[in-house]
Amino acid sequence: MARKIGLYGILGYFLYGLFFYWYLFHFANTDLPFEYQGTVADPATFLNGRELVLTEEYSKIRNLLFFLSTPFEWMFYLSILLLGLSGAFKKWAEQSSKFKFVQTSIYVAWLSLFAFIATTPLSYISYHFSKQYNISTQSFASWMKDELIDFWVNFGMMVLIVYVLYLLINKSRKRWWLYAWMLTVPFSLFLMFLQPVVIDPLYNDFSPLKNKELESKILALAHEANIPADHVFEVDMAEKTNALNAYVTGIGSNSRIVLWDTTLNRLDDDGILFIMAHEMAHYVEKHIYIGIGGYLLLSLVGLYLTYRIMEWAVTKYGDALKIPAVNDIRSLPLFLIIISMLLFISSPLSNLVSRYQETRADHYAVELTKDPEAGIETFQELTKAGLSQVNPPLLVKVFRYGHPTMLDRIIDLEEYQIKHRDDE
Template structure:
């Protein structure tokens, strides 16, 4: 029976992959609608023929990797259970230590290690493709260092979460999901508070903006918007990428507005001021805090569904998956599997909310700067630097885009420009 389950799972994954290959490379139409041709949103007006071809090719490959990598994670966890590797990891852990916490730590290092190996090909292909298309400038040793940092951060996080989670499962078979959610609230806020000052500096060097004239203009804009900001930070990303970015991160006193140095090198001061006004909107309209609230609502629903699905799965398929009880540490891959599927299923809704907030930020920025020319040109440069699709396929937009497409963003700015001019 378990062999059939494995074969069916792999076959389903292959069919799924073939569908998305056909959809992205043959079916999806990314051509601009007729009414937008010749406008400032038309790639033909700001990209040359080679850049348009490269952006289409790169986007197709990148999107295919996305749609293949997430279900591959599900297949990995399913096969780990089906072929008894989770049981083996537990056996190795129990033979290595008599202390429960150390047993969990050893179990998790084995699971994390094999997960890292299984997903490494996807990560490496993504890295090598970004190098081939001149998006990434990062050397392999530097990229590998970031991968290993990510591995240990992920392992450290699991080492905090999993022992508490399975302790709660033993203490309360029917309410562990609720207690886990309640504990996740302070943990989520604490991690977001630490992110800018502890986690982010592990990957890159941050420093106050060196261009003091620009910083003065940005802080004046922040003061106008009643934002208590004293610094704008820049981060050295040129050694890793040619892409551009700026963002708001952290909460409370650790909240930061961050500019990549690639953005500083490629955009004019007026364009940067538009980008900064966009980021300030996230602070003014409290998008970060709304984001936390939405995340907590989805995580509550997700943990409850995980509780129900895990119980049903173990009751029906526990023998085949080598899981005698939900609270047994061998069920960790099942927990990750269910949570990953639910997260993927929720992504259209979370992306929709994020796109709404980003549209709000674009409108706020253009109202503050009243400079549609700089705004449009900044989006055109962002498109060129990242080889982004101006008009992505529908499924890509639904599952991948937490920002509006460049077609939506530039056309909105053009409408403002026409209205403002009149």
């Protein structure tokens, strides 16, 4: 049975990868509809011939790597189960200490190390192509440093989560999913509170915006929107990327509006003010808190489904997967597979909600600034800097895009511009 599961898994992954290669490189059509050709949304009007070719090449590679990476994790964890490595990790942990927390830490350390070794090649391929296409400016040493920081941050959180999770499963086989969700609420809020001041600075240097004249303009815009903002932060990203970005992070007193220095270097003040107005919309319309609420709701459903699926899988395939019971830590790879699958399946819904919020933020920004031209030029520059497809394939949009496509965003602003020009 174990050999059959492994064979079907490998075959399924191969066919899945073959489908997405065919879809992205031979089937999907990214040409603009006829009615938008020659408009400000047409990349041929603001990208040169080489940039058009590079955009298509890089986007296809990046999208293929995205669709391959998540199922690759499923295959890795399935292999850990079928080969008996999960049992070996548990054995080594129990031989090393009699304390449960230490045993959990050792098990998670082995699992995390094997996962890091298995997934690093795909991560490196993604890094290599971003360097080749001049998106990334990061040195290999700096990239490796970030990968190691990721490893240790994820390891620390995972040890705590796994230890508590299996305590709950052992206490209540039927209700652990509910108790785990109840703990998810304060834990998630705590992480969001810490993110801007503890976790993010591990990767990059943050500082108050150095351009005080620009900061005054941004704060004036915030005052106009009734936002109690005192500072705007910039982050040193030019040593890592040529891409542009700005975002809102954190909650409560730790919430921050952040601009990448690449954005400051490549956009004029009007473009930056448009981006800031967009980010302010997330605060005004409470998108962060709506997002937290949606995440907690999905977490409740996801944990319940995980409980049901784990019980079914261990009952039917426990022998093949070498899992004697759900409450045995050897079931952790199965738990991670199910959680990852549910996140992947639910991503079209979460992306749909996110795109709606981002569209609302675009509308708010243009109403606040009354400058659609700055917005159009900003989106054109974002497209150029990130080699992003203006009109991506449908499956890419559904599974990857938490923002509207550049076609949608630019056309919306052009329609606003025409409408208000006519009103005048």
